[in-house]
Amino acid sequence: MNPLQETPLSRRNLLKRAGCGFGYLALADLLSQRSFGAAATSPLAEKAPHHPPRAKRIIFLFMHGGPSQVDSFDYKPLLEKEHGKNASFKQVELASVGATSKVMKSPWTFKRHGESGIWASDLFPHTVKHIDDLCLINSMHTEGQSHGQAVLNLHTGSDIFTRPSVGSWITYGLGTENQDLPGFITISPPTSHGGVQNYGTAFLPAAYQGTAIGSAGTPVAQAGIRNVVNKALSRAQQRKQLDLIQSLNRSHAERAKEDSRLDAVIESYELAFRMQTTAPDVLDMSGESKETLALYGIDQKETAEYGRQCLLARRFAESGVRYIQVSTKMVWDQHGNLESGHRKNALSVDKPIGGLLEDLKRRGLLDDTLVLWGGEFGRTPLAQGSNGRDHCPQGFTMWLAGAGVKKGHVHGKTDEYGYYAIEDKVHMHDLHATLLWLLGLDHERLTYRHAGRDFRLTDVHGRIVNEIFA
Template identity: 65%
Template sequence: MEALNLSRRQMLKSSACGFGYTALAGLSAEAALESQSPLMTKTPHFEPRAKRVIFLFMHGGPSQVDTFDYKPRLNKEDGQRLPFKAAKNIEKSSQENLRLMKSPWKFKQRGESGLWISELFDNVAEHADDLCVINSMHTNGQSHGQAVMKLHTGSDSLVRPSVGSWMVYGLGTENNNLPGFISICPSRGHGGVRNYGSAFLPAAYQGTAIGDADTAAKEAQIRFLDNNGASVSQQRKQLGLLQAMNERHLAQVKLDNEIEGVINSYELAFRMQSEVPALMDLNSETKETQALYGIDDKTTENFGRQCLMARRFAEAGVRYIEVALGNNKWDQHSGLKNGHERNSKMVDKPIAGLLADLKQRGLLEDTLVVWGGEFGRTPIAQGKNGRDHNPQGYSMWLAGAGVKQGHVHGATDEYGYYATRDKVHIHDLHATLLHLMGMDHKRLTYRYAGRDFRLTDVYGDVVTEILDT
């Protein structure tokens, strides 16, 4: 056999092809893995106005007549009887004793648009010309449990996929190293994990929780993300063996959503280790940015951290992010003044900081920010200084991608009790959110138990009047 007479240069030149092949094989394997992933980026039904949503959930139900729905007549007739019948949940024996209660806070017209906003949200009011306020929301369910589930899943009684899960199911993720749906410090009650669960959708579409409402945002983590007992290469080998066993089992049973969910979640969790810790390290932000969110103030630090995390995850490609002032904090059946002032002080500056930060980074152009609770509160007094639940009429606002700026849609009656003009049901809101993300809520369906399901069930209309055309 004739020996090869190659110089060192020729040998390296020849073997370099092998290096390229090895790299290509690795990239091809990764691409194949991504193409099989249920989280791969999907084409929307039509051109979207928004790429992502940040939902600021005010658990407990903030009072519309004390925040964004100014009612001069309510103030003028303070202490007088309600001049019409209250909602059905009020006992008949109590109807004659119901008294109107004025707002303890002053309202002012803000910005060039002249939106009426109370002094509870003086910082948010600086962004009045970016807000699209809906003052005619209404929903089902007098109780928190019903209304919270309706807001998050479109159903007040059955287990259904959450809004964020539908979003990721329809669009996939923009970053394969991150979940498509994240819930930051979610509430533990009134649905709990169901509020960010995927129900009958594949498990890959469920939300990933960072801490919970009982955990300080500074300490909140994604559980079991760290593995300090093994190197990255060792973990990759362990995961490869585990995934091979799961794949073999899946081939035997043919179809099993739980096994598929485990396979996908293990792979995503491994990739998350390289990106999530850096995203959650807020020390990389400037002092000016941290101060913008109120992280330098004890009162606003916790919610400010949540809002800043939300911006960082949004910037990194997460589709749907929920930030919660959780565990029923806005539920003031008594002590309205102290309770609502405490809550507004915690969230007002961080929310304003989020809007300002998104805007200066150009992210507000394709990020939709949504603010609101599961319902509002009555304009009549409960006891001496509280307000009861009010799903009959309340306020929410949107800002950013695709919605009108400095705009008010709909109205409640002169006292702020019932939605009366251009009413928006929670199904309509969901249809509109999906529309802004480029999805037709009637076409976004999933077949389960012999029928096609959708977020809006058989209801819902896009609120075209609030769209910035």
């Protein structure tokens, strides 16, 4: 018999072939959902980037309050030399009450670190062990002399108007990698200086809002994603209940025509149902080794809180979340008692941050994860009172590490006092444009039409800082 000749199409053969065909269709659907993150009809479906990305995700370590650049990563020997003298430059007129024109030296010692020989103080000893992985931007500047303005500018690109947050723009542009988790997670987000606006969607469809885990002031060990586990009903019972609710929601949506809020409610219910199988496992750190817990400082009182936040960030990153923010409380605002305040704050975050960088590197995640560190602004090189520093949005430091950026690199600089950014200046709009580019998004093409015009994260501004790319 010719092996290529088809066998007679009996009833048994027909059922066999049809069964295999349906099986292949089911497999293709599962693979498609895995590949594209969510159903194609979902607003969170994975979308193609504008160009090949260098990073798959971002972890933003937000130091709320404004850490001092001249006490950490921006070495200014002149402060030591002119300590107590009047500064020889004109300071900003919007200085706070009690601010002076007296130069104040740093209470921390600076030295060169790593093979790159970058200057950094001993304020962050664990972080500077990774100095050869860091890309420092010492020429950041922004608008907003107050926290409220500067925090909103950092998170939304605007210090005046209500605008979508960075994470919402990213989720809108790329969708979610994992259909069982949100694309945007914010851990212990700030409740002040913008509050929910810092992870909100403004006029973007509500489905792109960040999912908060706890809030500032709530221990992350006691926080979680609310109502993600239902102990009263079985999964089958919940599905039947949800199907009834969704049929009513879709009927409402059809009558309302276009309403993104209803679409977001429908999608959020489906996502919440799917999250039950994934989120509890991601939030459960009991399976982590003692060595890993110690690496993040979770075994020590001073570092346990931020250590848990950073470890959660790593777990969400490896689970496919696009944008993860890890915030401190509003503690870096040392208008007085700079030395004791910054020392205490640095102690609480330094080891967890060093542990995060080390852990990401070990797992190969730093190759496609971009880590961003910084506050809403820096602090002046001048004294406020006898031992504090005022806000300084005119020049400050943020650093990046990981996917797509140069290692052991310093970009830009401030003046000899560390007050004004003067060389290779990077505005907050430039930083946002650069972050989007690293994720494969062109900030000029990532737009949303609202109120008769196209909006974007960088508005009509923004320059991609190509000089920091590896």
